[in-house]
Amino acid sequence: MxxxxxxxxxxxxxxxxxxxxxxxxxxLTFFAIAIILPFINVAAISFSTQQEYLKKTxxxxxxxxxxxxxxxxxxxxxxxxGYRTTLLLLVLGLPLNMFLTTSMxxxxxxxxxxxxxxxxxxxxxxxLFHGGxxxxxxxxxxLKLINTIWSVVLAYGVNSFYLIIMMNYFMSLPISxxxxxxxxxxxxxxxxxxxxxxxxxxxxxxxxxxxxxDRWNEWFNAMIFIRKGNLVVLQxxxxxxxxxxQISQQMNISNVQTDVKFSEGMKMAAVIVTMIPIMCVFPFxxxxxxxxxxxxxxxx
Amino acid sequence: xxxxxxxxxxxSLDTNRSSLMSRVWKSREVYLLLLPGVIWYIVFAYxxxxxxxxxxxxxxxxxxxxxxxxxxxxxxxxxxxxPAFIESIWKTLWINAGRIxxxxxxxxILALMLNEVRVNRYKKAIQTVYTFPHFLxxxxxxxxxxxxxxxxxxxxxxxxMLGGDAVNFLGSTEIFNSLLYLTENWKSAGxxxxxxxxxxxxxxxxxxxxxxxxxxxxxxxxxxxxLPGIQNTIVVMLILxxxxxxxxxxxxxxxxxxxxxxxxxxILDMYIYRITFQSAADFSFSSAVSLFRSVINFxxxxxxxxxxxxxxxxxxxxxxxxxxxx
Numbered sequence: 156m157x158x159x160x161x162x163x164x165x166x167x168x169x170x171x172x173x174x175x176x177x178x179x180x181x182x183l184t185f186f187a188i189a190i191i192l193p194f195i196n197v198a199a200i201s202f203s204t205q206q207e208y209l210k211k212t213x214x215x216x217x218x219x220x221x222x223x224x225x226x227x228x229x230x231x232x233x234x235x236x237g238y239r240t241t242l243l244l245l246v247l248g249l250p251l252n253m254f255l256t257t258s259m260x261x262x263x264x265x266x267x268x269x270x271x272x273x274x275x276x277x278x279x280x281x282x283l284f285h286g287g288x289x290x291x292x293x294x295x296x297x298l299k300l301i302n303t304i305w306s307v308v309l310a311y312g313v314n315s316f317y318l319i320i321m322m323n324y325f326m327s328l329p330i331s332x333x334x335x336x337x338x339x340x341x342x343x344x345x346x347x348x349x350x351x352x353x354x355x356x357x358x359x360x361x362x363x364x365x366x367x368x369d370r371w372n373e374w375f376n377a378m379i380f381i382r383k384g385n386l387v388v389l390q391x392x393x394x395x396x397x398x399x400x401q402i403s404q405q406m407n408i409s410n411v412q413t414d415v416k417f418s419e420g421m422k423m424a425a426v427i428v429t430m431i432p433i434m435c436v437f438p439f440x441x442x443x444x445x446x447x448x449x450x451x452x453x454x455x
Numbered sequence: 456x457x458x459x460x461x462x463x464x465x466x467s468l469d470t471n472r473s474s475l476m477s478r479v480w481k482s483r484e485v486y487l488l489l490l491p492g493v494i495w496y497i498v499f500a501y502x503x504x505x506x507x508x509x510x511x512x513x514x515x516x517x518x519x520x521x522x523x524x525x526x527x528x529x530x531x532x533x534x535x536x537x538p539a540f541i542e543s544i545w546k547t548l549w550i551n552a553g554r555i556x557x558x559x560x561x562x563x564i565l566a567l568m569l570n571e572v573r574v575n576r577y578k579k580a581i582q583t584v585y586t587f588p589h590f591l592x593x594x595x596x597x598x599x600x601x602x603x604x605x606x607x608x609x610x611x612x613x614x615x616m617l618g619g620d621a622v623n624f625l626g627s628t629e630i631f632n633s634l635l636y637l638t639e640n641w642k643s644a645g646x647x648x649x650x651x652x653x654x655x656x657x658x659x660x661x662x663x664x665x666x667x668x669x670x671x672x673x674x675x676x677x678x679x680x681x682l683p684g685i686q687n688t689i690v691v692m693l694i695l696x697x698x699x700x701x702x703x704x705x706x707x708x709x710x711x712x713x714x715x716x717x718x719x720x721x722i723l724d725m726y727i728y729r730i731t732f733q734s735a736a737d738f739s740f741s742s743a744v745s746l747f748r749s750v751i752n753f754x755x756x757x758x759x760x761x762x763x764x765x766x767x768x769x770x771x772x773x774x775x776x777x778x779x780x781x
């Protein structure tokens with residue numbers, strides 16, 4: 156069977172370029188360019204001067220590269236506050252996410268224990284129903300967590316999709332491993348730490364990356380629960396730099412040109428700075444997400 | 456021999472003879488593993504769910520959710536008398552109808568096309584490009600879109616270069632819906648495409664083989680084999696989007712709309728957000744709206760699932776056992 160497939164493929168795709176191939180190439184490449192161009196444009200603006208921005212209709216490669224926009228951005232300070240808060244969120248939030256998810260996923264993956272179905276449904280129900288923002292806000296208020304980083308850290312503890320993905324991975328591991336460890340007298344926690352986790356590094360890494368990206372992109376809970384200027388998360392800092400200033404700027408365009416600083420450049424520098432970490436982890440994410448997505452989609 | 460089997464059974468399972476309590480005691484370590492997660496779920500998922508009872512109460516800050524007095528359906532009589540609420544529902548449904556029309560097919564088409572590409576390196580590169588924007592927050596995407604589509608932006612630059620007039624993409628209520636479909640496709644069509652590609656890779660190659668022998672063209676195999684092969688996945692995705700009919704994408708609209716387009720983007724979520732956090736907050740009132748939305752969504756999900764089964768497709772909840780264990 157294994158030998159048939161490649162041979163068949165070769166016969167089927169008999170290396171002949173058809174019109175269909177050219178049409179596909181054009182359409183797919185066009186869509187790809189439509190995705191890439193805005194990024195290049197953003198990057199180009201962040202490295203160029205205001206004169207050049209006003210002169211060129213479509214700015215893709217700046218002729219004289221300047222770092223003034225980034226300087227202006229960091230002098231503005233909002234992005235620093237954002238970075239600090241979001242890094243704090245990652246440091247506090249990721250271990251919590253991983254601890255809760257891993258221990259619960261492993262517990263649920265155990266083959267037979269009383270009330271197993273109940274616990275699985277306990278998780279699945281939360282995929283379909285949630286209280287929404289008002290009860291959450293009141294809960295945080297009750298717990299006196301409003302205006303602290305803990306409200307955002309705790310509000311996102313377990314992602315049920317990731318939990319199910321991880322659980323499925325654990326269930327795919329050979330059960331004899333755990334049984335024999337049990338016979339040797341190892342406790343469940345010991346089995347998890349010494350046997351399962353070393354075997355599960357791919358899934359642990361994947362889920363960790365997913366959580367990291369989610370944390371990096373967090374803003375809604377932060378916007379609702381934290382109203383303190385020095386605890387603004389990165390995404391909201393970006394929002395205040397780019398989106399909130401959009402309206403005031405449209406109203407008096409003359410103001411923009413007399414401005415000493417090139418505000419468009421500074422805004423795009425903020426986009427770049429917010430995006431860079433995602434760009435760095437994306438290659439690692441990409442390695443795994445197809446599998447994770449597949450499991451998640453089937454389970455959903 | 457019999458002895459060994461019996462012993463093994465006793466050692467590893469010990470379920471048949473022992474009572475429930477002793478089985479629970481035997482599994483105490485498993486429960487200990489579950490405990491942290493369960494506590495989190497109770498506090499941050501189930502207590503807020505209980506908090507939805509506010510929909511039938513009048514919220515008194517000093518009494519909390521538990522202590523606030525019940526008022527029955529009074530909140531709902533107010534809700535249904537609010538014209539802004541009714542309008543937000545229509546807007547939500549209208550936007551979502553457009554999403555199913557202009558957003559839902561795009562990833563399927565992309566997957567079908569990419570599946571026909573024979574150069575693997577190109578295929579991989581394309582996938583990478585398409586999936587990247589999905590991992591950016593809507594704030595980043597909105598920032599990029601504001602830059603690209605504003606009156607001095609790149610797209611208008613190209614339009615002007617070709618001799619056209621600049622279009623106010625961001626500030627016009629008429630093209631607001633198109634803007635939503637366009638940006639959503641830009642952000643995540645490629646990501647959803649991955650699901651369909653995965654489904655395509657699960658189709659039996661023998662089918663292609665026999666089609667090839669029968670002399671069917673590539674377009675024909677695409678239409679008669681690949682598309683039916685991913686039918687179930689398409690149906691599941693459709694059910695999910697029908698089940699989301701009352702959510703029209705808060706993140707996207709909150710960040711992409713502005714003062715000029717606020718009216719066009721007044722979906723149910725925005726309405727809830729506004730009555731909760733911007734004007735004089737009425738928590739019971741907005742809980743009532745939230746609950747209404749969840750119930751409608753859930754009912755639609757079940758309804759769509761039934762329709763699919765009735766039509767002979769597998770649907771979302773295949774069988775009880777499968778959903779649980781997989």
